[in-house]
Amino acid sequence: MSIITNEGEQYAAMKPAEFREIVRRGEYKGNTVDVCKGRARFAMAVVPKEYALDFFLLSQNHPSTFPILDVTEPGSPHPMKVAPKGDLRTDLTNYHVFINGELDAEVHDITPYWRDDLVGFLTGCAVGFNSALEAAGITHRMLGVYNTNRQLAGGRLHGTMRTSGRLVKSEDVVRTIQIASRFPAYHGAPFHVGDPAALGIKDIYQPDVFSSHDGSPQAPDEVAMFWGCGMSLKAVAMGSKIPLMITEGVASMFVSDMREAELAVIA
Amino acid sequence: MSIITNEGEQYAAMKPAEFREIVRRGEYKGNTVDVCKGRARFAMAVVPKEYALDFFLLSQNHPSTFPILDVTEPGSPHPMKVAPKGDLRTDLTNYHVFINGELDAEVHDITPYWRDDLVGFLTGCAVGFNSALEAAGITHRMLGVYNTNRQLAGGRLHGTMRTSGRLVKSEDVVRTIQIASRFPAYHGAPFHVGDPAALGIKDIYQPDVFSSHDGSPQAPDEVAMFWGCGMSLKAVAMGSKIPLMITEGVASMFVSDMREAELAVIA
Numbered sequence: 190m191s192i193i194t195n196e197g198e199q200y201a202a203m204k205p206a207e208f209r210e211i212v213r214r215g216e217y218k219g220n221t222v223d224v225c226k227g228r229a230r231f232a233m234a235v236v237p238k239e240y241a242l243d244f245f246l247l248s249q250n251h252p253s254t255f256p257i258l259d260v261t262e263p264g265s266p267h268p269m270k271v272a273p274k275g276d277l278r279t280d281l282t283n284y285h286v287f288i289n290g291e292l293d294a295e296v297h298d299i300t301p302y303w304r305d306d307l308v309g310f311l312t313g314c315a316v317g318f319n320s321a322l323e324a325a326g327i328t329h330r331m332l333g334v335y336n337t338n339r340q341l342a343g344g345r346l347h348g349t350m351r352t353s354g355r356l357v358k359s360e361d362v363v364r365t366i367q368i369a370s371r372f373p374a375y376h377g378a379p380f381h382v383g384d385p386a387a388l389g390i391k392d393i394y395q396p397d398v399f400s401s402h403d404g405s406p407q408a409p410d411e412v413a414m415f416w417g418c419g420m421s422l423k424a425v426a427m428g429s430k431i432p433l434m435i436t437e438g439v440a441s442m443f444v445s446d447m448r449e450a451e452l453a454v455i456a
Numbered sequence: 457m458s459i460i461t462n463e464g465e466q467y468a469a470m471k472p473a474e475f476r477e478i479v480r481r482g483e484y485k486g487n488t489v490d491v492c493k494g495r496a497r498f499a500m501a502v503v504p505k506e507y508a509l510d511f512f513l514l515s516q517n518h519p520s521t522f523p524i525l526d527v528t529e530p531g532s533p534h535p536m537k538v539a540p541k542g543d544l545r546t547d548l549t550n551y552h553v554f555i556n557g558e559l560d561a562e563v564h565d566i567t568p569y570w571r572d573d574l575v576g577f578l579t580g581c582a583v584g585f586n587s588a589l590e591a592a593g594i595t596h597r598m599l600g601v602y603n604t605n606r607q608l609a610g611g612r613l614h615g616t617m618r619t620s621g622r623l624v625k626s627e628d629v630v631r632t633i634q635i636a637s638r639f640p641a642y643h644g645a646p647f648h649v650g651d652p653a654a655l656g657i658k659d660i661y662q663p664d665v666f667s668s669h670d671g672s673p674q675a676p677d678e679v680a681m682f683w684g685c686g687m688s689l690k691a692v693a694m695g696s697k698i699p700l701m702i703t704e705g706v707a708s709m710f711v712s713d714m715r716e717a718e719l720a721v722i723a
Contacts, residue, residue, distance in 0.1 A: 245512035249527055260516055370722045373640070377721060454644065454721055455637045 200224035205272065205444045209280040218282050218297055220440035227320055229374070229449045230442035231258055231311035232419025233277060234426075235299070235435040238263045238306045243344030247425065248312070250343045254350060254417035256313040256374050258445075258452070264305040271445035277309045283438025285423060290430030292423075299435055307433075314442050315353055315416045317375030317449045321368050329365065330356040330403060332413070333396025334420050338389030341421060341428075348428025351398055351421040352381070352388060356411040365414065374452035376417035385413055399439060467491035472539065472711045476547040485549050485564055487707035494587055496641070496716045497709035498525055498578035499686025500544060501693075502566070502702040505530045505573045510611025514692065515579070517610045521617060521684035523580040523641050525712075525719070531572040538712035544576045550705020552690060557697030559690075566702055574700075581709050582620055582683045584642030584716050588635050596632065597623040597670060599680070600663025601687050605656030608688060608695075615695025618665055618688040619648070619655060623678040632681065641719035643684035652680055666706060 196219040200208050205225050211217050221230055236244055241260075248255040259268040266277040278300045286294040286302060322329065332354035339350040357365050362382070370378040385393045393413060394406065398420055407413065419442070426434040437443060450456070463486040467475050472492050478484050488497055503511055508527075515522040526535040533544040545567045553561040553569060589596065599621035606617040624632050629649070637645040652660045660680060661673065665687055674680065686709070693701040704710060717723070 242509040242512065245509065245516075246527065249512075249524060257516060260513065367722070373721055454640055455634070 195223070196220050197222060197224040201226045205446050206274060208444055209272075209275055212282050213276065213279045215297060221282060221442050221444055222316055222440050225444050227449055228444055229258075229271070229317050229447040229452060230314055230444045231271070232314050232422055233281065233435070233437045233443050234310045234312065234422045235277065235307050236310070236431065237304075237433060238308050240346070240431060241308045243346045244310055247341065247343030247346045251341050251350075251417070252373070253376050253380055254341060254421050256376065257310055258313060258374055259311040261309040263308050266303065266309065268309065268311055268443075268445070271311060271447050272443075275443065275445065277443065278303050281437050281441050281443050283441035285436045285438050287423070287426035287431070287434045287436070289432060290427045295438060302435060311443060311445070312419055312422070313374045313376055314419050315376045316442070317452065318369050318372045320449050321372070322365065325364055325368060327361045327365055327368070328358070329361070330411075331401040332356060332393055333400040333402055334398040334418055335388070335390045335396050336398060336424070341425060346425050346429045346431065348421065348425035351418045351424050352415045353418040354385065354390075354393060354396070354413055354415050356407055357414050359410050359412055362412050362414070369416070371453045371455045373454055379414040379416050381415040382412060385415070388415060462490070463487050464489060464491040468493045472713050473541060475711055476539075476542055479549050480543065480546045482564060488549060488709050488711055489583055489707050492711050494716055495711055496525075496538070496584050496714040496719060497581055497711045498538070499581050499689055500548065500576060500578055500702070500704045500710050501689045502544065502574050502576045503698060504571075504700060505575050507613070507698060508575045510613045511577055514608065514610030514613045518608050518617070518684070519640070520643050520647055521608060521688050523643065524577055525580060525641055526578040528576040530575050533570065533576065535576065535578055535712070538578060538714050539710075542710070542712070544710065545570050548704050548708050548710050550708035552703045552705055554690070554693035554698070554701045554703070556699060557694045562705060569702060578710060578712070579686050579689070580641045580643055581686050582643045583709070584719070585636050585639045587716050588639070589632065592631055592635060594628045594632055594635070595625070596628070597678075598668040599623060599660055600667040600669055601665040601685055602655070602657045602663050603665060603691070608692060613692050613696045613698065615688065615692035618685045618691050619682045620685040621652065621660060621663070621680055621682050623674055624681050626677045626679055629679050629681070636683070638720045638722045640721055646681040646683050648682040649679060652682070655682060
């Protein structure tokens with residue numbers, strides 16, 4: 190489906206707890222797009238508790254960009270709802286540490302950064318409805334992640350909205366929207382369908398944040414569709430210059446125990 | 457449909473802004489179940505900003521009881537998303553003021569209680585999917601609001617979960633669940649279908665919080681269905697003895713500018 194999606198295929202059939210154990214031991218450091226097929230994976234933002242209310246306000250203002258699935262107790266790295274035995278300090282393959290809005294470090298373990306006042310938020314990732322699309326026989330092409338001309342804001346947090354784009358065949362546009370709509374947890378329906386220029390995207394073949402497309406151009410029977418994207422968390426870290434925010438690394442979402450289908454609002 | 461639903465029918469065709477103006481002038485003090493048909497109405501909790509994070513955590517833990525639709529800036533009574541010209545101090549017909557967990561006052565105007573640090577939350581009300589049920593030709597009978605054997609908790613807030621019950625004809629159970637599922641903003645799908653005893657409800661004809669049923673017993677072809685309920689806010693005020701929480705009075709929801717159908721996750 191895309192360049193990024195091959196690396197973790199050897200772990201596709203693995204249970205989340207086993208996979209996280211392997212990551213915790215430092216034995217896999219790749220992306221998590223294709224691991225533990227059928228399980229929900231989430232973007233992450235770890236922030237000081239002092240910013241927890243701001244983060245909720247940000248999510249409230251932009252629910253399709255930041256649907257919150259779990260929040261940890263201050264100081265606890267365990268997401269009790271989606272993976273009670275998981276550990277946000279060690280179970281992601283890659284982390285980005287932002288200090289005062291600058292990317293300060295890219296690491297595989299954030300134990301050295303952990304503090305008693307840190308709160309972890311897990312937010313939805315659009316990978317979550319891929320299985321449902323596949324089950325319906327819908328193929329699509331990932332394009333990548335773009336900056337947009339829209340701004341996100343809540344409390345003291347703000348930043349440029351990022352979006353993930355896909356190319357979908359005209360005949361599949363309706364079903365894709367219907368299926369994605371069942372999953373607000375994974376950003377739900379696309380927020381934009383059609384001309385990328387409306388979002389300030391100049392060239393869809395040159396995603397400015399992250400590219401995952403196969404290089405072949407949009408066909409006449411393909412429509413561009415744009416979804417909310419967890420990579421907006423990094424833009425918020427940079428935009429608002431929050432003293433500390435730790436996010437997942439590129440395509441290194443936290444793999445939860447939840448089954449993707451459990452989070453459908455209409456089963 | 458129920459005893460409570462007749463009082464406001466004279467305002468059924470009115471626009472929200474006009475209706476709120478009448479309420480603001482003190483000219484209507486009844487319930488708001490049937491006013492401004494087709495517009496979304498919400499339960500309300502006004503709390504000190506110091507408790508705003510706790511309220512978000514409560515909603516996060518119990519999204520089907522407390523779906524948050526709008527949050528005001530501290531000190532501002534204007535819900536900028538759902539009714540920017542509305543005023544939470546004056547535009548509800550009835551208010552309950554809870555101080556340290558006790559119902560301290562029932563008033564029609566909370567201007568005297570307003571403070572610079574107060575934050576207003578508007579949360580969904582199950583009245584919101586009634587129009588969609590009606591449009592589908594589904595009739596049902598309201599029973600009332602009950603205490604349950606379940607507890608709600610988030611941050612420093614906690615209390616007994618309350619539920620609203622309805623009787624639905626067997627032939628309409630599936631469509632009712634499908635339709636309600638489209639509206640997480642109005643509590644979404646019922647959280648319990650069938651035996652009320654499972655929720656600790658001893659007698660469905662004696663709702664212990666609020667009765668709206670017509671007195672005739674459950675028929676063999678009727679199924680009891682139970683939804684999340686904004687009246688749980690009052691139980692949280694009482695349970696957690698929060699210094700100050702102001703809620704809407706009985707069946708006196710805030711009438712927003714939003715159309716009910718706008719808040720469907722699947723249109």
